[in-house]
Amino acid sequence: YINRFSTARIMVVGDIILDRYLWGDVSRISPEAPVPVVDVCRESTMCGGAANVVNNITTLGAASLLCGVVGDDDSGREINAKLSGMPVNTDGVFAESGRPTSVKTRVVARGQQVVRFDCERRGIPEAETIEKIKEFLSDRLRSVDLVVVSDYGKGMVSAPVMEHLRALTSKNSADPVKIAVDPKTGNFQYYHDVDVITPNHHEAGAFCGFEIVDEQTLHKAGKTMLQRLSCRSVLITQGKDGMTLFERDKRPSHIPTVAKQVFDVTGAGDTVIGTFSVALASGLDLHSAALLSNFAAGIVVGQLGTSVVSAEELKLAVNGGRWPCWKKRFQGGEIE
Template identity: 45%
Template sequence: MIRNAVASLVGHKVLIIGDLMLDHYLIGNVDRISPEAPVPVVNVNKESVVLGGAGNVGRNIADLGGASLLISVVGDDRDGALLDDLCNEAGIETRIIRDASRPTTKKTRIIAHNQQVVRVDHELAVPLCDEAYDELFTILESVVNDYPVVILSDYGKGFISRTFMDRFMALVDTCSVRPQVLVDPKTVNYDLYQGVDLLTPNTKEAGEGALMTVTDRKSVLKAGEALFKRLNCNNLLITLGPDGMALFEGKNLVRHIPTFARKVFDVTGAGDTVIATTALALSAGFDLLTSCTLANYAAGVVVAQVGAATTRPEELLESVDELPEPKVSQW
C-alpha cells in the first residue's frame, strides 16, 4: 500500500496559504574579534537564498510530483521579487500579492564554522490591511473549489489572523465539496484553528497548546485530549521526533506510528515535509493513517540531510523498500 501510494502522488493538487519567507544564509569563517565591540568578525565566503515558510511546504509538494498553488503576501520589494523567482524555479504555481505597506519577511542566518552566530529578521508581524485581505479573498473564491486539500502554513507573521480564519472557514463551508483543511500551528494563534480537519504540532507545540509539558505517552494522550477540547478539530497528528508520531483519528482512536529515521542530522523543515506529504497523499485519495505513515517515511529521509531538505519519489521509494513495514499500534 505505502509503495503504491508514492507513485500515486504525482499530479494531485494542494492549495497552500500562509506566510511566505526568504531564508538567507551568509556563511564564512571567524578569525578575529571586532575592535569595535566584543563580537566575532565573520568573513563571508558564501551566500545563498532558499524558500522558507509556506515556500518550503510548496517545494516539498513539487519535489514529490504534486501540483500546488501557493497564495501569499510579500512586500513590494526586491526580496519579494526574488521569492517569486524562487517559486518559479521550484515549479510552484503562485498567486502572490504585493503589499507596499510591509516588507517581505526575510531571515538572515550568519553561520561560521558550521555554527549559527546570529540571525537577523526583517518582518512586520501584523495582520494584513483590509485591501490586501479583499484581494486575497477574491483570489481564494476563484480557486478554492479546485483543491481537495488546503494547507494553512502559519509562521506567526500576521497572514493567519482572526479576520482571515473567520472569512476563510466561512468560504470553505460554501464549497460544493468541502476541502480538508490542514494546519501547521503557531502557538500564539492556537485559538484561531477552531474546527480544522487536521492539526500537526510537534511535542513542544502540542504542550504549549495544551498548557502542559509533553514528555511521554501518557502526557501525549492528555495533551491531545486538551487540544480537542480547546479547538474542536477533527483529527490531530503530534510529531514525536525520534519516537515517531501519535495520530488521533478523532478523540477516541489514537495510533502510534514509529519513526523511520535511520540518521538524524538536521530536523529543520521536517514539519513542512510532514504536512506537505500528508496533504498530497490525502489529495490522492488515501486514508489519514496511510497518508501520515507515508509522511513519516518522508520525514525520515529529510532529517538525514542538512538544512530544510525535501525528498523525491525515488528517494521515498528507496526508504520504503529498505525499511521494514511499520508496526502501527493503538494507544
C-alpha cells in the first residue's frame, strides 16, 4: 500500500507557519532574573503548520497543493524559498501586505526546549485575499482526492473558506472529495460534515465540555463528536497512550503507541494528519490508515525539532525494522 502513495493527490488548506530554532547551551543563570542564559551557537528554520503537513505528504511520495497566506515579509519569502525546493504546487499561497507571517521561535538547550515565543497576527485574511483563496479552491479542488484542513487558529480556517470548501466538495455526490481536519480548540463550528477529524484528547475534551481521564470518558467524547459534528470518523490522539478511532456504527478501535522514546512532540499532529490522509487517499481503510499514522508519529516524536517521515522509514517500521509485532495487523503481511 505504501507504494501506492505516489498516486495520491492532496490539497492542504490552512495556517502556514515558519518554525525557527535557536540551538545552544546553558552555562549559568542570569544575574538580572532567575532565568537561564542560553549561549546560542546556531539557528535553523523549517516549514511549520500547514506547510509542515505538505512537507510530510510530499516526503511520503504523494502529490500536493498548498493553500494559505503568508506575509509580504522576509519570513514569508523564506517559507516560499523552502517550499520551492519541494515537489509541491504553491499557486494557492498568497502574500498579504500588512499581515506578518506567523513565526514560532523555540530556544533549545541540551536537547530541551527552554522557551517558545510567537510573532503573529491572528485574524481572517482580507476580503481580497479570501476571494483569491475561493477562486483557487474552485479551480483546483476537482484535481485532488482529499483536502486536509490544518487549523492552527491563525485565521485562515474561517467561515467563508470552510463554507466554500464544503459547497465544492458536495457538488459531486457520486465521487465527493474527502475532507480531513486537524482541528483547533474554539473553531469546531467550522468542521461539520467532514470525513475525519483528528483532535488530541485535550481538544476533544474541550469541545465536549468534560475532561478525558479514562476509557469511559474517551468513548463518550468520540461518540459526542460523531453526533454533534455529523462527521464520518474521529481519530483522537492520546500522546503516550496512542490513539483511538471512532466510526459510525462501529466499536471504537484503540491503537497503542509504538514510540520507544519521546524527545519532541513538535509537528507530531502534522505527521498524523499527513500520513493518515495520504493512506486514505491511496485506498486504505480508516483503521489501516490510522495504524500507519501511528507508526509515523512514533518515529517523529523520537527526533528533536520539526521532522518528517519518508515512505522507506515507514516501510521499515511496519515490516519489522522497529516494531515487528504490528506487521500482522495488515492483511498480506509485508507492507509494500
